[in-house]
Amino acid sequence: MKWASAISEQPELESAIDECAASLRNQLDGSPANLAVVFASSHYSHNYEAIPDLIRQALRGEDDPPMVLGCSGGGIIGNGQEVEQRPALSITAASLPDVTLTPFHLAGDSLPDLDAGPSSWEELLKVSPTDAPQFVILADPFSFPVQNLLMGLDFAFSGAAKIGGLASGGQQQNGNALFLGNRVHRSGAVGVALHGNITIDTVVAQGCxxxxxxxxxxxxxxxxxxxxxxxxxxxxxxxxxxxxxxxxxxxxxxxxxxxxxxxxxxxxxxxxxxxxxxxxxxxxxxxxxxxxxxxxxxxxxxxxxRDADTSAQDLAAVLDRYAGDNRENQAQGALLFSCLGRGQYLYGRPNHDTDLFRDKLGSVPLGGFFCNGEIGPVSGTTFLHGYTSSFGIFRPRL
Known part of the structure; x- marks a missing residue:
């Protein structure tokens, strides 16, 4: 398992992707990228449809192109850097030789009834609890009942990590973009179930x-x-x-x-x-x-x-707790789903949460975006949060 993260502020989309891809290839050092998680600011909205194919081409090695997963964002995080209110595109890529990726796109009306059995959710996502899957989920806030999805996933896949966020950058229905494979969706939810030699540790800082x-x-x-x-x-x-x-x-x-x-x-x-x-x-x-x-x-x-000082202290406390519980620090990569109300708006300066993450856990490749809502667990149950920083930290299971 090998992770890498890059960010570009090039205003032209192809230049931004090329800059990220060059950095990722250097960091991966010949390992093929199996997963590419992309977040793009609304400055590229006129070219959203081109993003998946451009990334697949830029990161395609001798093997198949990477599975692309991502969405639009009101602020972008990559390579441990936060960029707000400016053009930015980040790609966090992973070489996952012993991991199976099962992608899914869900429409709002495709979810099973909340009283449906676990098998309905297994059929919907094409994964089984026996696979011990972990989930990364990105949803459109205008068109998808994400809390119903989280309740269903907790019911059918209890104990599985679920992490993610609601797309941002768009101001109305169809204004956001969700990226999956070679497709761009304007509604619903996209995600990937990961199973095999991988674990997602979750760290949720609610800032209070x-x-x-x-x-x-x-x-x-x-x-x-x-x-x-x-x-x-x-x-x-x-x-x-x-x-x-x-x-x-x-x-x-x-x-x-x-x-x-x-x-x-x-x-x-x-x-x-x-x-x-x-x-x-x-x-x-x-x-x-x-x-x-x-x-x-x-x-x-x-x-x-809640205020800036409290949010900073809370994040430091939960990261300290995680670092103390994981002294071997096998973290290989991480994704950060942070609220639009954090960042410079809360702290008065950029990179507060990413700097603190680096201070506590070292130079783990970190990407992400500023969300319209953050997905993460509290006491084993998955919720949609606000004002939160929700981290998914990836490491080998074995």
Whole structure:
């Protein structure tokens, strides 16, 4: 297994692909590219249709051309570099001699019913749980029910890593591009199942820190949070506010989130055990909150805050934890799916997350893009996130 990543800011598409291909060939040092993951900014939108074939030709060796997977992006990541608001194209390529790649394109109306059995999902994706597949998924935010796909994949392929993001760069339906093989799709979802001598480790940084203490939901209705430990959420927040410093009081007013513990057997949750969801609104009369997630009575929750410093600390913490758990560091390549709201918009400078990744894990080839939503697991269940950096780290299984 060998990975490589390259990025180009050449404004002409063919020049950008040629520049990336030359760098990739040098990094792969004669190993054939079996997979090429491409992300292209909207500056190339008039030429999206040409991208798959140009890459297949540029990276074709003596063997077959690589499987192309990718999409358009509002910001592009390649070779550990983040490029926003400028033309950029990145290709992350891999030589995978002991890995089988099974590509798929899904239309929104092609998904099995949520009460369908696992075999329906196996038939749809042409892979079996006995293959122990890992998934990279890219979807169009305007046309595809990605949460239904993630629920189905978790049901049929529990324990399998699922990582990815929602295409960006387009402002309306059919404005994004999804690349698969030699085709360009304007809707649905594309992806690849990888099985054989490969593992995808997932690292998800949601960029928040907890305030107060964990509490049980004692009353809820759909996404309405009505009672915590027998008190209204508004009462809890009014009691919490004076205990915070001035900076955190400001964040509570403007950047308040709810963390939901997804592992029902977890009584002492740590940072990273929470699914972070928006506080969407407040009812002053009842003291209840509208949350961007369906809630259940008995769930453990905790309020969270987010800002640039918190996001940086959270990412450092989860990468430190991963590095500590994987001291041999067999990582060969990685993909980063980061929110459009991160990057320069959040940190005031480029390359924050990629620099931190390099500091913690070394010079692992890293590509990716800034997404309209990020796919990654929390406590073993796969979710669609916002404001998140979701890493897929590739290493040999054996």
């Amino acid at each position: 820190r907890p305030i107060g203490k964990p509490m049980r939901i004692t009353q809820s209705r759909q996404n309405m949070l009505e009672s915590l430990d027998g008190e209204t959420p508004l009462t809890i927040l009014r009691g919490l506010y004076p205990t915070l410093n001035e900076r955190d009081q400001g964040l509570m007013r403007n950047s308040l989130f709810l963390g939901v513990v997804m592992d029902e057997f977890l009584d002492d949750p740590q940072q990273g055990d929470f699914l972070i969801r928006n506080v969407m609104g407040m009812d002053d009369r009842s003291g209840s909150l509208a949350i961007g997630e369906m809630l259940k009575e008995g769930q453990l929750v905790q309020f969270h805050l």
